[in-house]
Amino acid sequence: MNPPHAVVEVEGLRKDYTGEPPIRALREVSFTIVSNDFVAVTGPSGSGKTTLLALLGLLDEPTAGEYRLDGQDVSGLNDRRRAAIRAHKVGFVFQAFHLIDYRTVLENVQLGLMYQGVRRPQRISRSLEVIDHVGLRHRAQAPCSTLSGGERQRVAIARVLVREPSLILCDEPTGNLDSSNTDQVLMLLDQLHSDGMTIVLITHDPAVAHRANRRFEMTDGRLSEPVRAGHD
């Protein structure tokens, strides 16, 4: 495993939403996440967790502040460059899974590689490997509309894995799952962490947050790190 290095370096990050009234969703947030960190972000609804995730994933632009991802300054990039960074360095696991229902498991996982410009034969072989890794090889050709909630989230995780991103961002990944499926998904995330992946996870569930080795608390757009989970 490579020695730890800074994957996320954030300094004075701020996000304002214009409107009536204007909202300051994120207030001068600063922190660093190193490789193989497993960070849980908790906090009440409206505290700025989702905004933080959107900025870390380059889904949105900050109003102010600096952000270095994997050593590269990405805070002032245009839409085209942000798309390129997303294609190669960031993986998302969403609460709502975001699978394309009329496509098969294999096609959904392949989608993770398509915008990297990987050719189809390579996409298929690499996708089958990760589908096997998440225990869904037997469902590879099944349409996603036929999958259970737990299976759907495992497909979404496979779609992230196949991309080999620098940073995995999870938005309430167990929010729509029952306890059995929640355990399976959390075990997968634990495994990714053990494999050296860097993960940031938003959750309301203290049990889920407990599995992380670091914990950020968001309140009114401000971030604090009150507790060192000491998971490792």
Next chain:
Amino acid sequence: MEDSRSPSGQDMTREPNSALRAVDVLFEASTAVWRRPVRTLLTALGTIVGVAAFVMTTGLAATASAQVSSSFDALEATEVRVQDVQPDGSHLFPADVDVRLSALNGVVAAGVIYELRHDEDLAARGSPSLNGGVAAQIPILAASPGALDASRVTVGSGVLYGSFHADRAELVAVLGRVAADDLGIHDVSAQPAVFIGSRAFTVVGIIDNAVRNPGLLLSVVIPSSTERKYFGSGGIEAEVVIDTEPGAASLIGRQAALALRPDDPERLRVLVPPDPASLRNAVESEVTALYYALAGLSLAIGTIAIANSTLLNTIERRSEIGLRRALGAKRSHIVRQVVVEASITGAFAGVVGAALAVTGIGIISSLREWTATIEPLLVAAAPILGLATGALAGVVPAARASRTPPAVTLRS
């Protein structure tokens, strides 16, 4: 040596790029179209109707134009009539009208025709053995043999009188079918006679149809030379009827007056049909323009329909588009995919629309007993037309879809 790789192992000398291969755009778009057949059919419906209307109206325009052309060529375009500008009861036309006009190149047949003046003494009567010899109110026409030919008469019984009878001013007559029935004559084999004044005329034939002069069916018709010799009435509204070769009517129209009355051509009025070529072109262009306007309108409606459906489709697929953006799709990638999807849908609509149109043209043509005229190139072009319509219709929804913020995935 400086390490060019990032701590996570990625090559830092190359800027990462978001790329989408053309073959992948095609695969993604076609999968989106064919995996949801009902939605595709509903989206394509407007364009199917538009393309079908376009091909059908254009095909029907060609079919109808061919029909118009054949109708003009058949009758109206080969008829010339010459009339007296100032009728005064005198014999305006020379006795050899048929000969003079037949000498003109392009004349098929020609002759003079006129009605005898009404006179109680000249009323037509049948044979006493047939209708009791009662005088009937039947018009009496004088016509040269050429006039009968130029009127395109069909003989039901017997024969028409010819130049043999006309040259000798024989006392012969032909009867129109209606007049023959009034006079109780149904067959000429027994050489029946009709009486005009005190003279008996042998009936040599009965006319069943007269395309250019339906009045002949109501009349007793005698040779104009016979009328001159025995009655000399001068006639009412004498006119010359000329049957021409197709395309010769204009030329004959310019020559006829001079051929008939070289001494006083201004006395004659020549009625020439509109030039068939120009008339046909005018009619065809008007009909075609109308059909093209209707076809264009149909296609425009089809374009709007597919644009509307595609727009609704992209709104409904906002989550999928947001996901693609989150996975690294650039706006241009989204535009390409939506436009290609709309194009494939349009091409499919073009194929179905063309098939429906060809079937429709066939059915309509067979019901109207027309010859279906379909330009093969038009049918072949229909899918391309549909594809272009789809591409055009996809532009606005694609532009709108490309503005979907990737952060939408976190909020849905």
